[in-house]
Amino acid sequence: MRQTLSAGLENTLITPPSQSELAPTLMPGSASTSRRNTVLPRVQWTGQQPSVVPLQRERFEEVRPLGQGGMGEVVLMRDHDIEREVALKRLPQGAELDRVLRFVEEIRTVGTLDHPNIVPVHDVGVDEQGRYFFMMKHLQGETLESIIARLRSSDLHALVRYPFPVRVQIFRGVLHALSYAHGKGFIHRDLKPANIMVGPFGEVTVLDWGLARKVGAPTPPRLPEGATSASTEIAPARPLHTELGSVVGTPLYMSPEQARGEHDTMDARSDIYSLSVLFHELLGLTHYLDGLQSVTDIMKGVQTRSLGMSSMHVNSAQGPVPAELLWFVAKGMKKDPQERYASVDEMLLELDAAMDGRSGVHCQRTLLKKTFHHGLRAADRNPKAILMAGVVGAGLVIASAVHLGMSFFATMMH
DSSP states (O other): OOEEOSSOOOOOOOOOOOGGGOOOOOOTTOTTBSOOBOOSOEEEEETTEEEEEOOOOBSEEEEEEEEEETTEEEEEEEETTTTEEEEEEEOOTTOOHHHHHHHHHHHHHHHHOOOTTBOOEEEEEEOTTSOEEEEEEOOEEEEHHHHHHHHHTTOHHHHHHSOHHHHHHHHHHHHHHHHHHHHTTEEOSOOOGGGEEEOTTSOEEEOOOTTOEETTOOOOOOOOTTOOOSOSBOSSOSSOOEEETTEEEOGGGOOHHHHTTOTTTOOHHHHHHHHHHHHHHHHHSSOTTTTOOBHHHHHHHHHHOOOOGGGGGOOOTTOOOOHHHHHHHHHHTOSSGGGSOSSHHHHHHHHHHHHTTOSOOOSHHHHHHHHHHHHHHHHHHOHHHHHHHHHHHHHHHHHHHHHHHHHHHHHHHO
8 A cells, every 4th residue: 555645734723813913915916926837948859950949837736635634735736847746735825823833933944954864845935825835845655654554454565565674774764864853953742653754665754843843942822721622532543633732742652741741841852752652653563552542541641651561472463573672662661751762863872782682681582682692693703613612512412422322221231
């Protein structure tokens, strides 16, 4: 199953402005609108002689919608100059000032984050209906949410294509994007499988930076008393997105401090918790809050429910989750930020160590794997010594067998 997605679209609500503050103010037909014609000519051949023919037509053609939500919509566009498809995200007509401001912040955040694992912005503007928009790369592939769903249903193609080592590589791509963003001072605040795109060649892209903010930036305005989000139940849409008072994000993937609305003190370790929840679900194909439905129960579960590692050992079509990865996830999901990884860079180092057999011993499984790994590495470093030890060992076994045989024979003779 293939999906096309360009950016996550979720419902957000913050303090509404007065009517006099509404934006945008540009009118249809303004010189700053997006209606523009192609500039490249058509090449025409007469025998062996080429010539250029001016070709004037509207440059961007709307193909089909890709997604819609409270912040606007994403549509697929055809660029007739460059002959490529791009994605356009735009606000609804007459959007209130709070949405315009958040939209502008998303554009500038993504524009600042120039990284292979973050979708790039190509252009911005206001269309003929007065709607703010920005254009970005059109991504092919499927979301991590879709991949997890296929793995959970024991889809054979998904199980073959996404074994545990491949899932680790996907997660490493996500970590590289967040390491870069954190280095620039931004935290994402809405990391979840639906916001991760995996391309046909394994390329990984982190989407939807609409809730990203600078660490230490002022807390955004709160909802007025009595205001609520568009939904209060998780089912049927698991990754419910909400903004209640000062709580912003997707409850199922929030850190405990994010669920408490502690935005002024949140740092990269909040994203680290969300990353670990995401990776836990990608590995075990279950969510640690499974069974909880209402926002209230989920918010409580984020604070109190610990990771149950025994459920990750269940027999399934994919086999048990490697123990070293279970312990890696467990540290990232500590309720106390001080007990988690200090940075995404530390996560990368620990993940590489786990995959290389250099992680610590936490249980019988990790002890056995570490011992076996050390034996293999020793064989690689000094194969002659290992061969000699093997010959000596085999000789001792043979000598013992001969001795026992002779003893048994002597006993039978007597």
